[in-house]
Amino acid sequence: MEQQTTYYELFQRSLANPEAFWQQYADAVPWYTPPRRILSTDAGGLTRWFAGGRLNTCYAAVDYQVENGRADQPALVYDSPVTQTIRAYTYRQLQDEVSRLAGGLRSLGVGKGDRVVIYMPVVPEAVFAMLACARLGAVHSVVFGGFAPHELAIRIDDAQPKVVLSASCGIEVDRVIPYKPLLDAALRLASHHPSRCVILQRPMQPALLHAGQDTDWQALVHDAQPAGCVPVDATDPLYILYTSGTTGKPKGIVRDNGGHAVALRFSLDAIYDVKPGEVFWAASDVGWAVGHSYIVYGPLMHGCTSVLFEGKPVRTPDAGTFWRVVQDHRVKVLFAAPTAFRAIRKEDPEGQLKKKYDLSSLTYLFVAGERCDPSTFHWLTDLTGLPVIDHWWQTESGWPMVANMMGVEPVPPKPGSSARPVCGYDVQILDEDGNQLGPNQEGNVCVKLPLPPGCLPTLWNNTEGFRQAYLSRYPGYYLTGDGGYIDEDGYVFIMGRVDDVINVAGHRLSTGEMEEILAGHPAVAECAVMGIACDIRGQRPIGLVVLKDGVQIQEPQLESELVALIRERIGAVASFRSVAIVKRLPKTRSGKILRKSIRQMADGIAFTVPSTIDDPAILDEIRMVLQTRHIGLAFADTDTAI
Structure with a gap:
């Protein structure tokens, strides 16, 4: 990040001349072919970033790091208290795992533009799977492991994957959840049928594989020839991530390759103040946007070490687990949902377990996924003595929209606020008629177009739905669906959803869909x-x-x-x-x-x-x-x- 640049100067530059602003940060991405245009519109009038650029996201996250001195640095540290496993992968080892899995997928016919659904627990193979798809130019769609068959079937029918990657089971605190029966049930419900399911057999509960449908993961990888990186356009989709819509039909958020790479590199530096070689831990699931951006792609493209945690903040084995992970892996930045810290507080209200661990490496605590209530904010601040940064963003944005930009110019926090708009986001509060409201007046939180790089360009196979859901209410603005206000100091306060989508521990769920289910009872x-x-x-x-x-x-x-x-x-x-x-x-x-x-x-x-x-x-x-x-x-x- 530029030295001696104030937040206000950087923010104003990002709005006044977005092309020049993002051109500067695009230079940090290893392009095969630099983009011809920084900001443009497609044939449908929608914003596109870095048109004409060619790159491969897996190359930027893995191979480029190996080629530039990080081959022997840990890339991924897998810490699983539920299986009592800790395993580290260097960038060179990660390259080997990913290239061989990509070769296995290629042998099953997966190529550029094909979709692959990933239905897995929080294990290294889930990360390998995402990167392997990116390596081939295939489009992945991660679905939470253990998600109900009906919901999985909807996503299979919408994405129409050539292959599904899954595991035999997931491990919870007190039980094993078989995934294969859930996947089989989803396939019976779905109209679309993938050509193959690849199953990672976990020893806690192996699955019965069906001849002609299922392939053993280890056998596929063992026999595979490593695959290289396939160049794709900056505007080609990297992944689809489904989020609940108010109609009960999930919306397939599309993330493109070029804007995603530029935005995440910028955010690691400007917002999280983390440097290459440092340890970043997003205590999330790979099924969330957080997992995509800040377990997998962001830290790796930035040359960091990323922690992959399979467990819970409590009962694995106790409410000191987070502090133990920070100590053991020398974590600099911890990012978790307020839900996690509320659970820790419930079981260890005085923070006695924290005293057992050395947290000297920890510099920042970031929270997002839902509003951080002032009570939790004060408890966590008093307990750790560290900056607690509440920041706000959405699956749609893919990276923070409002945050205290710690790598630029930190400002004093205000409990209940996510601080100030991030560079590129012209956040405004509008009334029902589209008029901009003044300080401390609550209304609809909107972002003036164009959205910055990294945000969704559209919905999967549903451009009209994209326009209707996000752009039609206030022409020239993106409707976030949240209500809130901006105070006299420019701090943004997000007060909650204005539609019938609710936020349960970071999961956005449609109450309309739940009502439909209840109404079906006789x-x-x-x-x-x-x-x-x-x-x-x-x-x-x-x-x-x-x-x-x-x-x-x-x-x-x-x-x-x-x-x-x-x-x-x-x-x-x-x-x-x-x-x-x-x-x-x-x-x-x-x-x-x-x-x-x-x-x-x-x-x-x-x-x-x-x-x-x-x-x-x-x-x-x-x-x-x-x-x-x-x-x-x-x-x-x-x-x-x-």
Whole structure:
């Protein structure tokens, strides 16, 4: 990062002349062919970065590092307390693993532009798989290991992969989760059928492989000839990552190669203040955008050592696990969700376990994935004495949109704020009519176009859906879907979603999809799902249901059946556990369910009863139900354990 440059100077340059600004940082990327144009629009009028440039993301992350003095430096450190395994891979070893897996995929017919779905736990082979796809110019789509078959099938049908890469099982704190039966069920549900499934056999629970469909991972790699890197266009897709949409149909976020490489290199330096050779740990899953950007691609392209952690912040074996990993691997930057630290605080409120470990290497704690509440911020700051940097971004952006840029000019934090817009992001707060609001006025958080490099250029096979979801509401702006405000000092405060997508421990989930599932139960006439505050996960969904006339069913039985339906269709990540039977739902005269009022009631937030409500007495009935069931922080809810 340039010396003696203030945040304001750098930020203003990024908005005033984005072409010149990003040209400078593109020079750090090892292009095969430099781009002809820095910023342009495609035939559909959408923003594209670095058109005409040719590169390979795997080359930038692996081979280039080997060729430039990092062959024997650790690239990836796998730390798995659930399997009691620690294993390090140098950049040279990583190159060998990735090139042979790429050769195996090539032998199965995978080539440039083909899609590969990766359905795996947090193991080194998942990283190898992502990089191997990038090496071939194939497009990968990572789906959380253990995700429900229905959700996996939707993604298979949308991406239409030539091959699926998976594992026999995943390891949780107290159980083994077989993946193969879930994958087989998804393939039965899906209309598209991949030509081959490659299965990594884990000794904890090997899977039965089906002749003609499945290939053993180790056998494939053993027999493979290493594959080289295939040049791709900067505007070619690197991966698809699905996120929940308000319609219940997942949206395939596309990440291109060129803008992604430039943005991540810039962010490691400017935001995280990490240098080549230093240790970066994003305590995430490879299925998240965080895992893509800051476990795999970002640290490796920057020449860092990246920690890959298979475990939980607690019970593996205790709430000191994070501090142990920092000590053992000399981590400089730790990036985790506030959920993780809330779980640690719950089990070790005084931070006694931290005292056992040497954290002298740790310089910064970054949190994202959901809003970091002031209580957690203060606890973590007091416990560690380190800068705690809350920063905000989305799957769509792929890298931070609002942050305290530690590599440029750090500013004093404000609890509840993610600090200031990152270079390239012209963040504005707009009212319902598209007017820009002043300081401390809450409205829709938007970004004036063009979005900087690294952000989604479109949705997979759904350009019109991209326009409708993000660009149509306010012409000339990207609609983030979040509400918030900017204070008089330029600090951005993100207050939560303005649509019906909720954030459960960093997972964006559609309440509309959950309502559709609940409504399919034969006893349910009407239902509403909303996200309420949760001490551990930030938010968790609850369901209110109205029974069909004449139906006789006990509330515990119905709750159990509905919880099971959500778990089957969406998965345990939904953290859906609470259902209450009500006589009726509060609505406006036009029929809109007052979900926000119910959420505020459960959270103990004062609210004004909308003037458009059909019958104010209904809210009193709902309050009694929530209080009787102890649902919500306002009613002494105790059902928030990990």
